[in-house]
Amino acid sequence: MPHDTILVRRDGKIATVTLNRPEKLNAMTKPMWQRLGAVMEELGADDELRCIVLRGAGGKSFSPGNDISEFATDRSNPAQAKAYGKILHRTLRALGNCRHPTLALIEGICVGGGMEIAGLCDLRICGESSRFGVPIKQLGLVMAYPEIAALQRLVGRSIALEILLEGRIFDAAEAMEKGIVTRVVPDDRVEEEAYAAAQRIAEGAPLVARWHKKFADRLEDSAPLTENELDEGYACYATEDFRIGYQAFLNKTKPEFEGR
Numbered sequence: 001m002p003h004d005t006i007l008v009r010r011d012g013k014i015a016t017v018t019l020n021r022p023e024k025l026n027a028m029t030k031p032m033w034q035r036l037g038a039v040m041e042e043l044g045a046d047d048e049l050r051c052i053v054l055r056g057a058g059g060k061s062f063s064p065g066n067d068i069s070e071f072a073t074d075r076s077n078p079a080q081a082k083a084y085g086k087i088l089h090r091t092l093r094a095l096g097n098c099r100h101p102t103l104a105l106i107e108g109i110c111v112g113g114g115m116e117i118a119g120l121c122d123l124r125i126c127g128e129s130s131r132f133g134v135p136i137k138q139l140g141l142v143m144a145y146p147e148i149a150a151l152q153r154l155v156g157r158s159i160a161l162e163i164l165l166e167g168r169i170f171d172a173a174e175a176m177e178k179g180i181v182t183r184v185v186p187d188d189r190v191e192e193e194a195y196a197a198a199q200r201i202a203e204g205a206p207l208v209a210r211w212h213k214k215f216a217d218r219l220e221d222s223a224p225l226t227e228n229e230l231d232e233g234y235a236c237y238a239t240e241d242f243r244i245g246y247q248a249f250l251n252k253t254k255p256e257f258e259g260r
Helices: 030-044 068-074 078-096 113-119 145-155 157-166 172-178 187-202 206-218 227-232 240-251
Strands: 006-011 014-019 051-056 061-063 102-106 109-111 123-127 131-133 183-185
Touching: 006 030, 014 030, 014 187, 030 078, 051 061, 051 113, 051 187, 061 102, 061 113, 078 113, 078 145, 102 113, 102 187, 109 113, 113 145, 123 172, 123 187, 131 172, 145 157, 172 183, 183 187, 206 240
Parallel strands: 014 051, 051 102, 061 109, 102 123, 109 131, 123 183
Antiparallel strands: 006 014
């Protein structure tokens, strides 16, 4: 499958990654998972970026998850499924470990693996008619440990099990209630609201955004913080961005952060 099933566009400090299979509602294939992981690793290493937006092409669907037609050829037995899982989980790690803030722009269907991709983004903005769920019980499929870990981290054990055991498709309001999305807006404003949020993120100090992500992830670990970790909370005072930020505030001007 050609690389044009995963598109990358740069607009200044914001990158957009598009799942580009609109004729299949952006259902994910093995090559797409491979390419998405490589793209996220590449973008994550780019110090010039400030925010990454993930979306589906066509305006009708973020993604319904994996392309079921592949199961007969690429996931028909445990060995094949394990090999496929290594690719998928590497991509999910790349999404979850990305240093830059990530934002899912969700239009329409966001189900199964599509919901997993969106759920690993830092912010998730959807339209009122968006639909969510993980109905894999209907396929006789188990969600593997790394995937359940991400879902459970997002919504908690009880809601994760509700989603998996019932396999219901639910609406945007319920997704908001469950913590799957961070904002619900009218369908015709999803793109506008998502890119406005991305722009606000991009205008902030990039080192601060990375530190906030790092600190939030570390606080998921119950181990006591070390003295060095606590000291890192004050490292921003030694950055050029701190000087730029407070001087701009005093001068009543807009700061132009440099990321150093």
